[in-house]
Every structure is written in structure tokens, then in C-alpha cells.
Amino acid sequence: MIKAIKGTKDTLPVDMPAWKKIEKTVAEKMANFNYKEIRTPVFEETRLFSRGIGEATDIVSKEMYTFTDRSENSVTLRPEMTASVVRAFVEHNLGKIQNLNKLYYCAPMFRQERPQAGRLRQFHQFGAEALGSNDPSIDAEMIILAYDIIKSFGLKNIVVKINSLGVPSSREEYKNILKDYLSDKFEQLSAESKNRYETNILRLFDSKDKGDQEVMENAPLLIEHLDDESLEHFDKVKQILLAAQIPFEVDPKLVRGLDYYTNTTFEIISGSVGSQSALCGGGRYNLLIEQLGGKETPGIGFAAGIERILLACENEKSLEVPEEKIDLYVVRLDKELVNKAYEIGLFFRRNNLNVEVDYAQKSIKAQMREANRYNAKYTLLVGGEEFENGKIVLKNMENSEQEEFPVEQLEAILEKIK
């Protein structure tokens, strides 16, 4: 048996209502905040990601689906969306058409990691990017937007965390301060953290190792060493969030692994999924666009993992998904009326009703049971005495009431059902 590739999942018809609900809510909420949808190819030139996300990041160094195509070009299945959106923004000069571009997407991403709860190799994210403004209100808007969408799925067990990484110059200064602090404690760190000391020292803060946590307990914090401008920016973001009644907490230890972040970063964490608890993550990236060959432009964005949200919704039983119903099931009472029943069904299908008919010469009882299984609002009984008298019977499946209609007057039935 050929099976789906490790870390990929089929979304079966039974799963679709929940997905549709998420997608619809995202589209509506994005429209409320006036974000416009953008779609980009699932694969890009490899260097877009290595340059955009950062050569040293885990995503680029060991998780990308990269291959050489038949023309000897190195291409990569996108591991995230920001780099692609920025590429499209630069390529199509969107910054010249309007000052502020507010864009959103909902699309599959690919990373070759070991799958576990809330982590797949092909997974889906929705997210937004706002390119062209450094105003704190845009930072806050991103967080509000993400929070409102996730909240609308009924999730309760969530926490919004925010932090500021400042600008690179102050961050570099801070890294030296941190290294000074750690100079006499280096040997106490776990093997993994000793490694991180070189690659990404900021990540020492979210180590799960107890010993590391003790060492980092009293470490100087980045937020205490921000430049004045970044600090002021961060304060304004917090003010707007308070006014918008977003229950956030400042987490000075929130560090994000992608190289492009500057200033504001944030995460929305759920306590209802496994250890992969970040439903959403994002932040500002004021240097990325220039780095990818565009004109210096501030930007900010977030991405949310749909599978993780669905997992949280499942565990909290929070997502209200309407029961699927069909409008009509055509029941054929006499065997010789197969074609007639099909024809009648087709009429209603072509008039925009959702209709099912029997394809297996089933008994009347079996057809009724099937109508019930599909949650048919009505059944139409074709055959017998009534049919001989030119009539067919419409049955309301909720209250069991039956009504006769002349066979030629399908429009009257259509009216009734609508």
C-alpha cells in the first residue's frame, strides 16, 4: 500500500467543515482589517530563503526541502511565507503603488522536521504582512488581528506574549553584556546551550533544561538594554494593546529564531496542545526588505499554524461547526422509475439545491435511511399510486409532514424547499 509521505496528512471530507470554518473566518477578519489576499508559488529559488531567513537558522540549515530541478537550479519548497511575500512585494514594486501594503495569505508550508503533535512536514499557515509603516499602531494591529482571529475559534486557554528585540546595534551590544555575564558560568550550561552560546546566544533564555534556567534566572535582559527609540516604540505598542483590551504579557525571554526580526516580536501560546504550543508567532522586520533587494521599507507580520489551532480547538471542543445537510433526497418507490427519479433530481441540482439520489437500486427503507444519514431536509417520493395519478410526494424530514405536488410542477416544489 502506498501511503502519504511522513509528516503529511490527507484532509478527508469529514475534516473539511472545520477547515472551511477556519478559512472563512480568516478571510472575513482579514477583510475587516482591510488586508488583501496574496498567493505566491509554493517553491522559490533557494537563495530567497537562505538570504531572507538566515543561513544559520535551523529552518535553512537543516529543515528545507531543497532540490535541483532539471535545469540545475536549486529550488526550495517554502518553509514560511514572509520571504515570498517580500519577494513579490519587491518584484512587483508594490511599494510604489501605495505606501502601505497590507497583505494576508493562507497556504501550505514545508519543513523536513521529525513530526510530532502539532508539527507536520507539510502544514498550513495563515498570516498577514504589513509593508511600509513603522508606526506602533501597525505592530499592535498585527497582534490584535491575530488575537481576534484565534479568539473567534472559541479558544480560552491562550496567552499573548510580546517582547522587543530592538535594533541590531543595541542587540549586538547586549549580546556582549550577556556573554560577560556568562563568562564564569559557561561550564554550568547544558551541552546544547553551550552550542547555542555560539550560534544564537539569545535562545539560551528558552532552554527547557533546569540548570540552564537557573543560570539564566538572573541574566541581564535585552529589554533593559534597548535603545531609546525602540523602548518608546515598544511602550506605544503596549498602550494600544491595553486600549484594545488584549490580555498580553511582556516576556523578556521571548526570543524568536528567525534572523530577520527587529523590535516587536510576539507569540500566542495555547495550553491545549502538546509541547509545540505556539499557535502564532510574528514580529517586525525592518531590515528584511532591503536585504532582499528592495528599497528600505519597514515591515511586520505574523503566521499562525492551522493544524495547531485545530488541535487546540479539538482539545477544548471549542470550534462550532455547523452540521452538514443536503436539501433533498429523491426516493424512487418503483424500480422502473430510476431514470425519472434521476431526471427529477437533476432538475433540482440545476436549480441550485444540494441533492442526492439512489444509485444502487436500494429498497425504500434503505433509501430513507440514506437520506437520513445525509441529513436531508426533504425527501421526494417518486412512484406508486400518486405517480400514476401524476403526483409526487414531498416529505419534510424534520416534522415528517408530506405534501403532494403534480409531477410537472417541480417549480412549486423548488419554491417550497427554498
Next chain:
RNA sequence: GUGGGUGUAGCUCAGUUGGUUAGAGCGUCUGGUUGUGGCCCAGAAGGCCGUGGGUUCAAAUCCCAUCACUCACCCCA
């Protein structure tokens, strides 16, 4: 890449210290008097017990290997 857990019917799972034709619930199908669903009742179909090897008179059960799935580390959405 490193650990832990689990593989029995379409699904969720039982299966006692190895011992006859491997079970349940749900689902599916067929019936329960002339032509009508849900509830209820009866019956049926459906399993190389993940795969390969070993121990044994005898293996779903014990041992080894292998594969798959899964959770966690790492990292991230």
C-alpha cells in the same frame, strides 16, 4: 539527529499465567408483512493479530530484527 511508547475488524479498543473456530462497542449492509428515515430489535459481512525470523507439542501472547505510527528533545507555526 537522540530518546520513550504503541501496532488486533472501516474506527475506538478488550484479549487473563502461551492452550480449541480471535471478541466488544460504534460504523456498514440486510431484514423486522402490502409503499417511508431517526429510536428499538434480529441477522450478516468484515481480521495472514504491522512484517520477517526464532523458542515451543502449541504464539495475538515469549525473544530478536525490521517497518510504520506516535510522543518528547531539538526547533518552530
